[in-house]
Amino acid sequence: xxxxxxxxxxxxxxxxxxxxxxxxxxxxxxxxxxxxxxxxxxxxxxxxxxxxxxxxxxxxxxxxxxxxxxxxxxxxxxxxxxxxxxxxxxxxxxxxxxxxxxxxxxxxxxxxxxxxxxxxxxxxxxxxxxxxxxxxxxxxxxxxxxxxxxxxxxxxxxxxxxxxxxxxxxxxxxxxxxxxxxxxxxxxxxxxxxxxxxxxxxxxxxxxxxxxxxxxxxxxxxxxxxxxxxxxxxxxxxxxxxxxxxxxxxxxxxxxxxxxxxxxxxxxxxxxxxxxxxxxxxxxxxxxxxxxxxxxxxxxxxxxxxxxx
Amino acid sequence: xxxxxxxxxxxxxxxxxxxxxxxxxxxxxxxxxxxxxxxxxxxxxxxxxxxxxxxxxxxxxxxxxxxxxxxxxxxxxxxxxxxxxxxxxxxxxxxxxxxxxxxxxxxxxxxxxxxxxxxxxxxxxxxxxxxxxxxxxxxxxxxxxxxxxxxxxxxxxxxxxxxxxxxxxxxxxxxxxxxxxxxxxxxxxxxxxxxxxxxxxxxxxxxxxxxxxxxxxxxxxxxxxxxxxxxxxxxxxxxxxxxxxxxxxxxxxxxxxxxxxxxxxxxxxxxxxxxxxxxxxxxxxxxxxxxxxxxxxxxxxxxxxxxxxxxxxxxxxxxxxxxxxx
Numbered sequence: 001x002x003x004x005x006x007x008x009x010x011x012x013x014x015x016x017x018x019x020x021x022x023x024x025x026x027x028x029x030x031x032x033x034x035x036x037x038x039x040x041x042x043x044x045x046x047x048x049x050x051x052x053x054x055x056x057x058x059x060x061x062x063x064x065x066x067x068x069x070x071x072x073x074x075x076x077x078x079x080x081x082x083x084x085x086x087x088x089x090x091x092x093x094x095x096x097x098x099x100x101x102x103x104x105x106x107x108x109x110x111x112x113x114x115x116x117x118x119x120x121x122x123x124x125x126x127x128x129x130x131x132x133x134x135x136x137x138x139x140x141x142x143x144x145x146x147x148x149x150x151x152x153x154x155x156x157x158x159x160x161x162x163x164x165x166x167x168x169x170x171x172x173x174x175x176x177x178x179x180x181x182x183x184x185x186x187x188x189x190x191x192x193x194x195x196x197x198x199x200x201x202x203x204x205x206x207x208x209x210x211x212x213x214x215x216x217x218x219x220x221x222x223x224x225x226x227x228x229x230x231x232x233x234x235x236x237x238x239x240x241x242x243x244x245x246x247x248x249x250x251x252x253x254x255x256x257x258x259x260x261x262x263x264x265x266x267x268x269x270x271x272x273x274x275x276x277x278x279x280x281x282x283x284x285x286x287x288x289x290x291x292x293x294x295x296x297x298x299x300x301x302x303x304x305x306x307x308x309x
Numbered sequence: 310x311x312x313x314x315x316x317x318x319x320x321x322x323x324x325x326x327x328x329x330x331x332x333x334x335x336x337x338x339x340x341x342x343x344x345x346x347x348x349x350x351x352x353x354x355x356x357x358x359x360x361x362x363x364x365x366x367x368x369x370x371x372x373x374x375x376x377x378x379x380x381x382x383x384x385x386x387x388x389x390x391x392x393x394x395x396x397x398x399x400x401x402x403x404x405x406x407x408x409x410x411x412x413x414x415x416x417x418x419x420x421x422x423x424x425x426x427x428x429x430x431x432x433x434x435x436x437x438x439x440x441x442x443x444x445x446x447x448x449x450x451x452x453x454x455x456x457x458x459x460x461x462x463x464x465x466x467x468x469x470x471x472x473x474x475x476x477x478x479x480x481x482x483x484x485x486x487x488x489x490x491x492x493x494x495x496x497x498x499x500x501x502x503x504x505x506x507x508x509x510x511x512x513x514x515x516x517x518x519x520x521x522x523x524x525x526x527x528x529x530x531x532x533x534x535x536x537x538x539x540x541x542x543x544x545x546x547x548x549x550x551x552x553x554x555x556x557x558x559x560x561x562x563x564x565x566x567x568x569x570x571x572x573x574x575x576x577x578x579x580x581x582x583x584x585x586x587x588x589x590x591x592x593x594x595x596x597x598x599x600x601x602x603x604x605x606x607x608x609x610x611x612x613x614x615x616x617x618x619x620x621x622x623x624x625x626x627x628x629x630x631x632x633x634x635x
Binding site: 042043047048050051054055057058059061062064065068076077080122123125126128129130133134135138141145148150151152153154155156157158159160161162163178179181182184187212213214217238241242244245248249258259262263266267270273276277279280283284287288290291295296298299302303304305 | 340343344345347348349351352354355356358359362363364365366367369370372373383427430431433434435436439441442443444445446447448449450451452453454455456458459460462463465468469470473502506507510511513514517555559562563565566569570572573575587590591594595600603604607608610611614618
């Protein structure tokens with residue numbers, strides 16, 4: 001793995017930069033937020049060593065998957081591989097042959113995008129009402145929403161399947177999309193955010209100007225909600241993309257999402273683990289790309305949720 | 310908006326004829342309805358969809374569990390508690406219940422300890438903060454099924470990397486796929502891999518919300534960093550720990566994905582060594598096509614989760630009250 005030298009390099013560079021800054025100003029800056037140790041001092045290499053090990057642990061399984069996926073299926077019986085082999089494309093081709101990979105990819109994209117969009121829309125609407133509008137029963141309805149966050153709705157699979165079968169939707173993407181359209185978490189999240197982020201005066205101002213409620217929502221509520229909405233969209237997208245249990249039950253092998261297709265790959269190639277792991281790598285790449293682009297938002301979303309929740 | 314502005318500007322010039330008065334009265338009425346009913350309109354998509362796709366199926370599970378109900382034949386005769394009696398007499402049910410709890414404990418306890426440790430390290434005055442925070446979150450975007458397939462290979466009984474490592478250290482290889490408890494360790498490792506970083510970020514956020522003067526006071530009192538961690542950080546994190554425990558209980562007791570792909574047959578091993586309750590629901594419902602029995606297990610698991618959540622709630626409230634009295 002090449003990450004450790006890279007980290008050391010960047011840490012070194014940053015250290016050099018900080019050192020130069022310190023030398024220039026002559027004195028470390030005062031009045032900054034203090035570290036828990038009560039000092040401003042930078043942690044030692046032990047801290048970075050520990051974090052490096054954690055990072056290695058979180059990346060290693062993916063690296064291993066690529067390593068094995070780039071050899072043929074006898075590689076592990078010949079000892080532990082240290083370098084990637086040249087077989088990845090051949091294995092990838094076999095993955096494409098044995099499961100409807102592109103279809104699964106398109107399905108995952110459709111399901112995750114539609115679900116994320118719907119959850120954000122409905123959650124922002126409800127959140128706007130709960131946070132900013134006065135109506136009878138709002139307190140109890142919000143308590144109800146919070147209570148339902150803890151309800152394991154996944155356990156309703158049997159009747160859900162019966163209903164989908166009655167409607168003739170088993171095997172279609174609708175069966176996966178419809179139950180995901182709303183989440184109690186989303187409503188709670190948007191309510192909490194809009195409470196602080198949207199001043200009441202702003203709504204009153206546009207109302208006095210004669211705007212209807214829906215216009216107030218559209219022109220004031222939605223723009224104020226944008227940062228939280230982006231995070232909610234990101235979360236819902238990842239959660240829907242990685243979801244397995246219900247799609248596995250209701251979708252056909254000919255029309256799967258990516259996790260369902262991966263399970264099919266395992267069933268078809270359980271001896272040929274290099275093909276299976278090549279498939280695991282291929283299926284992870286799209287979300288890794290999303291993570292590289294938006295991982296920063298994901299991190300701050302989790303941390304904000306923790307403080308507010 | 311522009312339209313109403315124009316109306317208001319013009320109003321003082323013209324004497325109010327009866328037509329415009331009517332129009333204003335109507336618009337007032339519309340506006341009052343707007344204020345009164347809009348909130349209900351905005352929250353209704355959530356409540357309607359949640360009732361139809363979330364609550365109704367859950368409630369209907371209880372109804373199905375009281376009938377002979379087949380995947381192919383559909384609803385049969387009312388059978389009372391027969392399905393429950395059958396399921397509770399099955400050794401596989403109790404086995405799955407035990408496995409679920411075992412995997413849950415093995416995944417949640419080390420997970421929380423590891424997550425708090427990592428969070429404490431991330432809370433230091435690091436360079437490239439965002440880089441490290443993102444780094445620990447990478448496993449979160451790997452689907453549980455992919456995690457399961459990868460770790461299934463790492464934990465392979467033959468030629469698995471972990472067994473190779475144990476052999477290199479002069480230890481005996483472990484039969485991850487045949488012994489019950491060690492298979493739980495392997496599956497719990499997958500869960501931990503995916504969630505430790507996520508929970509570490511939650512704890513990190515909670516740590517940063519602790520007022521810094523508490524630490525200053527502790528430093529003045531002569532407490533070292535380790536002492537501060539155990540006497541200040543950990544007690545202040547208690548609400549967050551409870552939050553994480555509750556959410557991971559609800560998710561952890563429904564574990565399916567990782568255990569499902571731990572072998573290619575998906576039933577939890579030859580002797581169901583790692584079959585969880587959710588896997589058992591799947592086996593009854595879609596393997597044996599008996600929806601009545603599957604529903605009985607689903608309903609039992611639901612009651613179990615509610616029971617544990619309530620227990621958690623009351624313990625939490627008790628702790629909170631004690632804190633308040635002090």
